[in-house]
Amino acid sequence: xxxxxxxxxxxxxxxxxxxxIDLDVVERxxxxxQSLCDEAGIAIRPHIKTxxxxxxxxxxxxxGARGITCQKLGEAEVMAEGGLDDILITYNILGEEKLGRLGxxxxxxxxxxxxxxxxxxxxxxxxxxxAGRPLNVxxxxxxxxxxxxxxxxxxxxxxxxxxxxxxxxxxxxxxxxPPDKTVESSQSFLDxxxxxxxxxxxxxxxxxxxxxxxxRTLQSFAGITEHRAGTYVFNDRMMMAxxxxxxxxxALHVFATVVxxxxxxxxILDSGSKTLTADTGAGLDGFGLIREYPQARIAGFSEEHGxxxxxRSNDRPPVGxxxxxxxxxxxxxxxxxxRYIMVRGTxxxxxxxxxxxxxxx
Amino acid sequence: xxxxxxxxxxxxxxxxxxxxIDLDVVERxxxxxQSLCDEAGIAIRPHIKTxxxxxxxxxxxxxGARGITCQKLGEAEVMAEGGLDDILITYNILGEEKLGRLGxxxxxxxxxxxxxxxxxxxxxxxxxxxAGRPLNVxxxxxxxxxxxxxxxxxxxxxxxxxxxxxxxxxxxxxxxxPPDKTVESSQSFLDxxxxxxxxxxxxxxxxxxxxxxxxRTLQSFAGITEHRAGTYVFNDRMMMAxxxxxxxxxALHVFATVVxxxxxxxxILDSGSKTLTADTGAGLDGFGLIREYPQARIAGFSEEHGxxxxxRSNDRPPVGxxxxxxxxxxxxxxxxxxRYIMVRGTxxxxxxxxxxxxxxx
Numbered sequence: 001x002x003x004x005x006x007x008x009x010x011x012x013x014x015x016x017x018x019x020x021i022d023l024d025v026v027e028r029x030x031x032x033x034q035s036l037c038d039e040a041g042i043a044i045r046p047h048i049k050t051x052x053x054x055x056x057x058x059x060x061x062x063x064g065a066r067g068i069t070c071q072k073l074g075e076a077e078v079m080a081e082g083g084l085d086d087i088l089i090t091y092n093i094l095g096e097e098k099l100g101r102l103g104x105x106x107x108x109x110x111x112x113x114x115x116x117x118x119x120x121x122x123x124x125x126x127x128x129x130x131a132g133r134p135l136n137v138x139x140x141x142x143x144x145x146x147x148x149x150x151x152x153x154x155x156x157x158x159x160x161x162x163x164x165x166x167x168x169x170x171x172x173x174x175x176x177x178p179p180d181k182t183v184e185s186s187q188s189f190l191d192x193x194x195x196x197x198x199x200x201x202x203x204x205x206x207x208x209x210x211x212x213x214x215x216r217t218l219q220s221f222a223g224i225t226e227h228r229a230g231t232y233v234f235n236d237r238m239m240m241a242x243x244x245x246x247x248x249x250x251a252l253h254v255f256a257t258v259v260x261x262x263x264x265x266x267x268i269l270d271s272g273s274k275t276l277t278a279d280t281g282a283g284l285d286g287f288g289l290i291r292e293y294p295q296a297r298i299a300g301f302s303e304e305h306g307x308x309x310x311x312r313s314n315d316r317p318p319v320g321x322x323x324x325x326x327x328x329x330x331x332x333x334x335x336x337x338x339r340y341i342m343v344r345g346t347x348x349x350x351x352x353x354x355x356x357x358x359x360x361x
Numbered sequence: 362x363x364x365x366x367x368x369x370x371x372x373x374x375x376x377x378x379x380x381x382i383d384l385d386v387v388e389r390x391x392x393x394x395q396s397l398c399d400e401a402g403i404a405i406r407p408h409i410k411t412x413x414x415x416x417x418x419x420x421x422x423x424x425g426a427r428g429i430t431c432q433k434l435g436e437a438e439v440m441a442e443g444g445l446d447d448i449l450i451t452y453n454i455l456g457e458e459k460l461g462r463l464g465x466x467x468x469x470x471x472x473x474x475x476x477x478x479x480x481x482x483x484x485x486x487x488x489x490x491x492a493g494r495p496l497n498v499x500x501x502x503x504x505x506x507x508x509x510x511x512x513x514x515x516x517x518x519x520x521x522x523x524x525x526x527x528x529x530x531x532x533x534x535x536x537x538x539p540p541d542k543t544v545e546s547s548q549s550f551l552d553x554x555x556x557x558x559x560x561x562x563x564x565x566x567x568x569x570x571x572x573x574x575x576x577r578t579l580q581s582f583a584g585i586t587e588h589r590a591g592t593y594v595f596n597d598r599m600m601m602a603x604x605x606x607x608x609x610x611x612a613l614h615v616f617a618t619v620v621x622x623x624x625x626x627x628x629i630l631d632s633g634s635k636t637l638t639a640d641t642g643a644g645l646d647g648f649g650l651i652r653e654y655p656q657a658r659i660a661g662f663s664e665e666h667g668x669x670x671x672x673r674s675n676d677r678p679p680v681g682x683x684x685x686x687x688x689x690x691x692x693x694x695x696x697x698x699x700r701y702i703m704v705r706g707t708x709x710x711x712x713x714x715x716x717x718x719x720x721x722x
Contacts, residue, residue: 011456011457011458012456012457012458013458014458014722015456015458015459015462015722016456016722017721017722018722049664049665071664071665072665091620091631091665092620092621092629092680094618094620094631094680094681095372095373095376095377095618095681096372096373097372097373097374097375097376098376101376116621116623117621117622117623117680119679119680119681120620120680142623146623146624146627146668147629147663147666147668148620148621148623148629148666149621149623150623151623151624257455257456259452259453259455259481259509260453260477260478260509260510261478262477262478262503262507262509262510262511262512263507263512266507268453268508268509270452270455270722271721273638273640273693274693274696274719274721275721277634277638277639278638278639278640278641278693279634279639280639302508303410303432303692303693303696304410304432304433304452304721305508305509307507307508318480319453319455319478319480319481320455320456320480331664332634332635332639332664335635335664335697336696336719336721337719337721338719357719358635358697358698358699358718358719360378360632360635360636360665360697360698361375361376361377361378361379361631
């Protein structure tokens with residue numbers, strides 16, 4: 001089938017906007033990340049926040065991944081329900097409602113959670129008590145990104161001790177989310193922290209780094225046992241802008257229709273901020289790359305309108321044209337859809353639900 | 362119940378992030394907009410894109426609204442399913458898949474759709490044929506906003522003629538989305554267009570303007586028969602910044618928990634771009650107003666992390682604190698949740714699903 005026939009078929013069967021993934025490219029991306037980690041002697045623990053599908057998580061597992069990473073408890077629940085196990089939740093889980101759910105999850109899956117403060121560690125034994133088995137806890141460390149995570153090795157060591165001392169908790173190691181460009185400060189943080197806990201008789205089983213861009217610098221962060229990455233499974237315009245991948249490595253496109261062409265230099269796509277999101281992809285120009293009209297700029301949004309600036313584009317799509325868009329940031333766009341349309345090249349396979357979509361709690 | 366007890370109860374029963382609406386404020390907002398329209402002698406046709414709930418749409422109808430407005434066909438299907446009728450879809454509906462669905466919808470609901478180009482008008486008779494009854498079509502006109510909509514009265518008149526000539530279509534009038542600040546160009550556009558179609562023997566039953574900010578300038582756009590507005594039902598930080606409303610008019614809050622406080626001047630909320638969205642609300646500072654800590658700035662996001670800058674805040678929330686956030690742009694935030702938590706003042710009522718969430722097609 002030609003690409004034009006595929007577009008027509010998807011528009012006819014499913015309508016647009018449609019979230020289309022090419023499983024050939026997905027499999028290639030999974031294999032490449034797996035082999036980068038294999039070469040570095042580090043396990044990969046894919047972050048499912050990108051795809052939110054137990055089916056795709058199982059593809060990553062079957063390719064050799066060690067468990068999975070989730071950001072929110074609700075994502076982990078969906079993954080366990082879908083048959084995944086060995087789940088790392090890199091988030092501070094707090095409050096009675098979540099601790100009850102965590103206890104239930106722990107009773108039928110192997111779960112590790114992160115903590116970066118004493119309040120979190122105080123609450124976690126409740127989950128272990130509900131499950132009647134120990135809960136693995138890693139300490140989240142900041143290394144320059146200033147997100148979650150303790151800022152000094154001393155704090156990290158102190159929290160490791162608290163975890164070890166808490167009833168029902170098992171100290172499991174440390175997670176880092178190092179900055180994209182350098183791992184120097186992360187290395188010194190890691191070394192001091194590991195030496196500190198070993199001096200106390202504690203052994204960190206997990207030393208985890210993260211980020212798709214860091215897949216190319218795995219070997220420079222010495223001592224790491226596993227790596228969390230999400231975006232690599234699909235890739236996006238942000239990864240292309242960082243020189244990580246080429247267009248042919250982008251497994252996901254939003255298929256959209258031009259619904260209005262009120263003037264020669266502008267048009268409207270049926271995909272606005274409720275589809276492509278207002279995520280700029282760390283400051284990219286425009287809100288996505290249109291494969292068929294690379295000079296056309298997605299200049300702005302209403303909720304259901306994508307504003308096309310065609311002033312730099314010689315070739316201009318008439319109303320009714322279906323186009324393929326590489327999103328700026330694929331993880332947030334997947335979260336706007338309830339299903340994937342799966343293809344291989346130009347062959348249409350069918351659709352796949354996205355059950356962890358919207359699991360923000 | 363005190364607000365602190367309400368927050369504790371919601372966190373305990375539902376967890377955070379939670380989307381909380383105060384029905385007292387919702388009812389007040391609905392009544393105020395209805396009476397502004399009543400005073401102007403104009404019908405209100407609420408835009409359900411903001412709340413995406415047939416239950417809230419029915420509250421608007423019962424308060425006196427004339428039908429509802431939807432942006433996408435999928436929203437209209439959910440509303441019809443929920444018992445709403447007289448539905449205006451202000452969108453160009455294109456392609457076999459959507460025309461089939463539109464025909465089915467039209468067979469059991471009164472539907473009006475918009476068109477701004479001949480390709481759309483060519484397709485619409487298919488829907489009318491499926492339903493076996495006429496489809497009402499309005500012409501969408503641009504009046505300075507450069508979104509969808511024809512740019513000249515001549516084009517608008519030409520499209521009205523095409524609609525009138527097409528089998529199964531009934532010309533119903535014109536929709537405008539005038540700029541916030543001035544209606545001058547809109548007025549001249551409207552006057553010329555109406556005179557033009559009347560000269561051809563066509564009567565525009567619907568002359569529709571739109572926008573919550575324009576609720577205060579209803580009387581200055583002469584000849585309008587109805588007004589579409591959505592945001593007013595909840596209001597948000599953007600409406601506050603435009604001087605439209607006060608804090609007490611904001612019916613919706615995201616309840617969020619502080620999950621990390623790794624340094625004195627920063628913290629992390631459990632609500633990131635997958636909850637509050639990257640929508641800046643037309644350039645507001647920060648991504649939401651925290652009621653309890655108005656000096657705290659939601660400075661940026663990861664997908665599940667809201668970065669709190671506390672440098673200007675004397676009062677700083679410890680880990681575990683539940684806060685109430687007024688979002689920048691309420692319409693896109695509602696779309697990230699599957700349910701509302703309903704309250705009246707500090708009384709907890711229960712939850713309400715959001716069935717049109719994610720209906721982007």
